[in-house]
Amino acid sequence: MSSEPLGLVAGEGLFPLLVARGARAAGRRVVCVGLWGFASAQLAGDCDDFRWAGVLRLGKWVRTLRRGGCREAIIVGRVAKSLMHDRWRWLRYIPDLRGLRAALRVVRDTRPNTVLLTLAEEMAAAGITLIDSTAYCPDHLAHEGVMTRRRPTQAQLADVETGWAICQQISRLDIGQAIAVKDREVIAVEALEGTDAMIERAGRLCRGGGWTLIKVSNSRHDMRLDVPTVGESTIRNAKKAGAACIALEAGRTILLDKARVLELADQLGIAVVGRAGTPAA
Amino acid sequence: MSSEPLGLVAGEGLFPLLVARGARAAGRRVVCVGLWGFASAQLAGDCDDFRWAGVLRLGKWVRTLRRGGCREAIIVGRVAKSLMHDRWRWLRYIPDLRGLRAALRVVRDTRPNTVLLTLAEEMAAAGITLIDSTAYCPDHLAHEGVMTRRRPTQAQLADVETGWAICQQISRLDIGQAIAVKDREVIAVEALEGTDAMIERAGRLCRGGGWTLIKVSNSRHDMRLDVPTVGESTIRNAKKAGAACIALEAGRTILLDKARVLELADQLGIAVVGRAGTPAA
Numbered sequence: 001m002s003s004e005p006l007g008l009v010a011g012e013g014l015f016p017l018l019v020a021r022g023a024r025a026a027g028r029r030v031v032c033v034g035l036w037g038f039a040s041a042q043l044a045g046d047c048d049d050f051r052w053a054g055v056l057r058l059g060k061w062v063r064t065l066r067r068g069g070c071r072e073a074i075i076v077g078r079v080a081k082s083l084m085h086d087r088w089r090w091l092r093y094i095p096d097l098r099g100l101r102a103a104l105r106v107v108r109d110t111r112p113n114t115v116l117l118t119l120a121e122e123m124a125a126a127g128i129t130l131i132d133s134t135a136y137c138p139d140h141l142a143h144e145g146v147m148t149r150r151r152p153t154q155a156q157l158a159d160v161e162t163g164w165a166i167c168q169q170i171s172r173l174d175i176g177q178a179i180a181v182k183d184r185e186v187i188a189v190e191a192l193e194g195t196d197a198m199i200e201r202a203g204r205l206c207r208g209g210g211w212t213l214i215k216v217s218n219s220r221h222d223m224r225l226d227v228p229t230v231g232e233s234t235i236r237n238a239k240k241a242g243a244a245c246i247a248l249e250a251g252r253t254i255l256l257d258k259a260r261v262l263e264l265a266d267q268l269g270i271a272v273v274g275r276a277g278t279p280a281a
Numbered sequence: 282m283s284s285e286p287l288g289l290v291a292g293e294g295l296f297p298l299l300v301a302r303g304a305r306a307a308g309r310r311v312v313c314v315g316l317w318g319f320a321s322a323q324l325a326g327d328c329d330d331f332r333w334a335g336v337l338r339l340g341k342w343v344r345t346l347r348r349g350g351c352r353e354a355i356i357v358g359r360v361a362k363s364l365m366h367d368r369w370r371w372l373r374y375i376p377d378l379r380g381l382r383a384a385l386r387v388v389r390d391t392r393p394n395t396v397l398l399t400l401a402e403e404m405a406a407a408g409i410t411l412i413d414s415t416a417y418c419p420d421h422l423a424h425e426g427v428m429t430r431r432r433p434t435q436a437q438l439a440d441v442e443t444g445w446a447i448c449q450q451i452s453r454l455d456i457g458q459a460i461a462v463k464d465r466e467v468i469a470v471e472a473l474e475g476t477d478a479m480i481e482r483a484g485r486l487c488r489g490g491g492w493t494l495i496k497v498s499n500s501r502h503d504m505r506l507d508v509p510t511v512g513e514s515t516i517r518n519a520k521k522a523g524a525a526c527i528a529l530e531a532g533r534t535i536l537l538d539k540a541r542v543l544e545l546a547d548q549l550g551i552a553v554v555g556r557a558g559t560p561a562a
Contacts, residue, residue: 174467
């Protein structure tokens with residue numbers, strides 16, 4: 001691994017913290033751009049250099065990272081999703097020229113992937129290469145097999161089997177990453193509403209509970225850009241909506257953080273299973 | 282076409298009325314079993330023989346139809362769906378033996394298709410053949426091309442193109458029959474919640490409106506059992522949720538009734554398009 005400084009562009013949540021800590025533990029200086037309104041202020045204590053920047057001030061990010069000597073960077077933490085969900089946030093930030101150019105491209109095509117690819121290309125043009133965002137937190141990736149002490153029932157395993165193939169197809173069609181399954185029937189499919197809203201709907205449609213949440217990563221997913229994550233709030237929402245089992249893609253899903261998420265799942269009686277990867281698209 | 286009496290097992294809505302009128306216009310006597318709590322009382326005036334029966338009294342249906350001399354029957358009007366959506370309805374009817382047997386099979390597998398196939402098999406065992414439920418109302422089938430005076434925009438046509446292939450795959454996976462699309466992005470996918478709930482969600486997720494509703498028939502759809510239908514309420518719900526265009530499968534979707542539905546769509550400014558059939562599964 002490189003000993004050069006690592007750039008970090010940080011959105012919401014715990015993921016940027018885990019990356020910063022992991023990179024420093026591996027001996028890299030971390031130069032961080034925290035996105036205003038998204039990143040945690042706590043990050044400053046875990047990075048060697050920390051600056052705030054507006055979410056559309058792409059030019060400022062690039063300058064900050066380059067001045068810090070970074071040629072590699074990681075972008076993590078929900079940014080695009082927040083932008084997608086609340087379009088007015090765009091207006092709260094004055095874009096710089098580079099940011100404006102990226103925003104204009106994105107306006108024509110607002111799929112999450114486009115937002116992220118646009119960012120990656122703009123940064124590459126400025127000489128900064130995005131790297132796999134899980135590189136410094138491999139311990140938090142889902143692994144294959146049953147991850148909780150609680151084991152899924154035979155019926156839940158059957159739902160995982162049926163649902164896994166279906167969820168991969170949903171993902172391949174660029175619709176969404178998650179579905180809810182009970183008794184081998186698909187109860188709900190995630191599209192633009194996001195996983196949490198889908199979980200809540202599944203709870204309403206399946207009053208008896210005991211359903212299985214399946215979440216895959218897109219086979220075309222670029223791990224530099226958009227890693228599926230499951231945190232404590234996902235587990236709590238799933239419990240509230242009556243889910244009894246959660247299946248995730250091993251090696252391609254981050255648990256934030258893993259020990260806490262799995263402990264919580266066990267406390268709430270939810271089995272969490274890792275399944276081997278996505279076949280080539 | 283046969284001049285024998287036609288059996289009609291009638292659930293909710295206008296569809297059974299159209300079938301009864303069409304069959305009598307074609308010179309067949311119509312012997313109808315109206316399902317309690319579902320069928321319209323108006324049906325009695327459009328049939329030669331009309332009896333009420335509980336939804337689980339399959340034995341009684343069969344006896345009524347056979348006594349009326351029927352060897353062919355049509356089952357139409359939402360029955361299974363209502364059962365699926367409100368399980369307590371089951372308890373309001375005392376099943377007879379044939380109905381109980383069917384119900385017990387269905388309890389193990391509550392997918393709509395299973396419910397209907399079970400009915401078809403039970404009736405076949407009693408010597409009554411189910412026939413294509415659109416046989417006597419071909420004028421109400423969606424046809425190919427733009428059906429309203431209002432024409433879809435180029436952007437809406439692009440959404441129909443993108444969404445059509447995706448919706449067929451959703452259907453082939455037995456997830457649901459409808460999706461909502463805007464700017465070539467899938468906003469929402471119908472699963473167990475049904476088309477109306479999906480339409481409402483799409484409205485919430487796409488505040489700007491102008492989205493396209495796509496509804497296909499399952500390529501494995503048995504036209505004797507489950508014909509996708511679009512009525513005035515679908516058009517009104519779609520309008521309320523901001524839809525601007527609706528694409529339906531030509532020859533395999535019933536508009537109830539066609540003239541009224543298309544007139545309403547034109548009044549509300551919604552373009553309705555028929556697309557050529559489903560490729561073989």
